[in-house]
Amino acid sequence: MKILQVNKYHYYRAGAEKYYLDISNELKKQGHELAYFAMQDENNINSKWSKYFVSKLDFHNLSYKDKLKLPGRIIYSLEAKRKFKKIVEDFKPDVIHAHNIYHHISPSILSVAKKKNIPVILHLQDYKIISPNYNIYSHGKNHWDYCGGRFYRCLFNKCFKNSYIQSFLVSLEYFVHHYLINIYNKNVDVFIAPSLFMKEKASMFSVEAEKIAVINNHIQDNEISNEAQPKGDYWLYFGRLAVEKGIQDLISALNKIDDNSKLKIAGDGPYKKELEDLILKLKLNDRVEFLGKKQKQELKEIIKKAKAVIIPSIWPENFPFALLETIAMGKPAIIANSGGMPEIINHEENGFIFEAGNVDDLKEKMLNIDKIDYMNMANKALESSKKYKLSKTIIDLTLLYNKLVIKK
Numbered sequence: 001m002k003i004l005q006v007n008k009y010h011y012y013r014a015g016a017e018k019y020y021l022d023i024s025n026e027l028k029k030q031g032h033e034l035a036y037f038a039m040q041d042e043n044n045i046n047s048k049w050s051k052y053f054v055s056k057l058d059f060h061n062l063s064y065k066d067k068l069k070l071p072g073r074i075i076y077s078l079e080a081k082r083k084f085k086k087i088v089e090d091f092k093p094d095v096i097h098a099h100n101i102y103h104h105i106s107p108s109i110l111s112v113a114k115k116k117n118i119p120v121i122l123h124l125q126d127y128k129i130i131s132p133n134y135n136i137y138s139h140g141k142n143h144w145d146y147c148g149g150r151f152y153r154c155l156f157n158k159c160f161k162n163s164y165i166q167s168f169l170v171s172l173e174y175f176v177h178h179y180l181i182n183i184y185n186k187n188v189d190v191f192i193a194p195s196l197f198m199k200e201k202a203s204m205f206s207v208e209a210e211k212i213a214v215i216n217n218h219i220q221d222n223e224i225s226n227e228a229q230p231k232g233d234y235w236l237y238f239g240r241l242a243v244e245k246g247i248q249d250l251i252s253a254l255n256k257i258d259d260n261s262k263l264k265i266a267g268d269g270p271y272k273k274e275l276e277d278l279i280l281k282l283k284l285n286d287r288v289e290f291l292g293k294k295q296k297q298e299l300k301e302i303i304k305k306a307k308a309v310i311i312p313s314i315w316p317e318n319f320p321f322a323l324l325e326t327i328a329m330g331k332p333a334i335i336a337n338s339g340g341m342p343e344i345i346n347h348e349e350n351g352f353i354f355e356a357g358n359v360d361d362l363k364e365k366m367l368n369i370d371k372i373d374y375m376n377m378a379n380k381a382l383e384s385s386k387k388y389k390l391s392k393t394i395i396d397l398t399l400l401y402n403k404l405v406i407k408k
Helices: 015-029 064-075 078-091 107-115 152-156 164-180 183-187 196-205 247-255 272-281 296-304 321-328 359-371 374-388 390-407
Strands: 002-006 033-037 095-098 120-123 190-193 212-214 234-238 262-266 288-292 308-311 333-336 351-354
Touching: 002 015, 002 078, 015 033, 015 120, 015 390, 033 078, 064 164, 078 107, 095 107, 095 390, 107 120, 107 183, 120 390, 152 164, 164 183, 190 196, 190 390, 196 212, 234 247, 234 296, 247 262, 247 272, 247 359, 262 296, 272 288, 308 321, 308 359, 321 333, 321 374, 333 359, 351 359, 374 390
Parallel strands: 002 033, 002 095, 095 120, 120 190, 190 212, 234 262, 234 308, 262 288, 308 333, 333 351
Antiparallel strands: none
16 A cells, blocks of 8 residues: 655654654555655655655744745645645555644645545644644643634633734634634544544544544554563653643652652753752752653663653643553553543553642652552553554554545
């Protein structure tokens, strides 16, 4: 089968890119022919298809000329549409699988596929399909009241980066895509939701439920540990340092535990300075260590030696790879009851679930780690990871691809 994979970044950058590249590599191993459409970037993996890629757009380094072009590029990129038409005509795919295309590519490409009667799948890795603000979270809480027909509230409340200008732009984008031209529902055959939670929210606000297939995110088969790991001597958070990740709640919970236990934080992000200030204020300098961003193999060793991995997200995590990687190492996780994470963790079986934003509840769950049969929980965590093998994901995807091609 000839499959055209589409994503704005063509390198391992975040969860969406991991999914896009992992499944592409596995599909190629199984004999499928793949082409790629993405954005030009010096970090990209080399590809013979790069001549079709759209020009780079860096929101952090825009020239005056780029700023003038920005609304057109975000809302309906004619460059992306033109180049996408060319790759479709040259490659002649049987199916198109689009991942993260917002802003840098835009959904202008979708109508190209529709005109040529090529089935299109759109992967819902974030909440952009239902809200102008892709991660829902702003001003200290999750704003479901910005979704669907109430998108204009995003503008009034500066929901996107606390900026009226940027909130206006993403609100206009949402209005055009969903109400003026209805570009997604008209041109996408199937939406893939990584979690039941995402399916529920998408069908509530913008997409017909029967057009949504649930295919979970994955863990590579060879990355599942042969055995569960014994209890280590520190708590661990790894990932992006952002306010919606709730790391400030984790630090506050640690402050309420007087056993002198340690917390290690691996990763980087825009909220690091505020976290450092909080640690100074609470006088936890000797108990919290920032490790910085770690490469895959080094991070594995850090996870192995942890007491538990804690994911205290305030925003509704979709189906995070960080959690899948944790249980695949045979390590229990303590998670907030946000988004799709409770679909992975069964409370008091393969980990603990606490109420998002509730510091006292998080503290209690952290203390409970020392009151259970640790290795029993670790073994159950490891066993539960096997449901999410990449090999199973590929079976589910190819069945979906075949179904769409046969229907064409």
